[in-house]
Amino acid sequence: MTEPTPRVPPPLIVPSVLPADFACLGDEIRELCDAGVDRIQWDVMDGVFVPNLTFGPDVIAAAQQHSRVAFEAHLMVVEPDELLPRYVEAGCELVIVHAEACTHLHRTLGRIRDLGARSGVALNPHTPADLVENVLTETDLVLAMTVNPGFGGQAYIPSIEKKVARLRRMIDDSGLPIELEVDGGITAETITGAAAAGADVFISGSWMSAHQDGKAAAVRQLRAAAASAARNEEAA
Numbered sequence: 001m002t003e004p005t006p007r008v009p010p011p012l013i014v015p016s017v018l019p020a021d022f023a024c025l026g027d028e029i030r031e032l033c034d035a036g037v038d039r040i041q042w043d044v045m046d047g048v049f050v051p052n053l054t055f056g057p058d059v060i061a062a063a064q065q066h067s068r069v070a071f072e073a074h075l076m077v078v079e080p081d082e083l084l085p086r087y088v089e090a091g092c093e094l095v096i097v098h099a100e101a102c103t104h105l106h107r108t109l110g111r112i113r114d115l116g117a118r119s120g121v122a123l124n125p126h127t128p129a130d131l132v133e134n135v136l137t138e139t140d141l142v143l144a145m146t147v148n149p150g151f152g153g154q155a156y157i158p159s160i161e162k163k164v165a166r167l168r169r170m171i172d173d174s175g176l177p178i179e180l181e182v183d184g185g186i187t188a189e190t191i192t193g194a195a196a197a198g199a200d201v202f203i204s205g206s207w208m209s210a211h212q213d214g215k216a217a218a219v220r221q222l223r224a225a226a227a228s229a230a231r232n233e234e235a236a
Helices: 022-034 057-066 080-089 105-114 129-138 158-174 190-197 215-235
Strands: 012-015 039-045 070-076 092-098 118-123 141-145 179-183 201-204
Touching (some): 012 215, 022 039, 022 057, 039 092, 080 092, 092 105, 092 141, 105 129, 129 141, 129 158, 158 179, 190 201, 190 215
Parallel strands (some): 012 201, 039 070, 070 092, 118 141, 179 201
């Protein structure tokens, strides 16, 4: 007898490269792949939208040869439209832009798809969920920031779980296969609240990097905690 397909998808664990040793980036990428991550996120910062500077497309393109999983680019930049082709060409299968940085968000998301990548839209902590309601047809992923973007190692903001739950309802009502991602302060403890609220993709950076038992143990712990919280919420 065929088992029924569960309504809640398995959680995806996606590390941020931000805490990596940039002098050994290829080794870091291979270690993350060996740890069993589902894909890898590149936090792209321009020093304007957020007060930090990080990865250009050439760095990401060079890292491709070391990876067995897909890359996603989280563009924390003021003019993402000009950069989209470069990051898609660099090998990012998913490109995430911030709603706050896009004058014509619907057009920008459509352009990402036209370039051959999947499109994502991110919301800062203060930005309401309703801002993306009218672009869900152009979106493959919605990212709810659970910290203010720009730096790693920040504390998770629990109040964002209400917004995550609102986004979950919007996505479910749309009937579209849209992933719901959270990013910022994700640990084995905080992931449970985000998963119970409806998130299914989880970015972890500093916590995973510093795990005393290594990255593979961190991935297993995160995945188990998220899956358990989602199952408990579905059964409630």
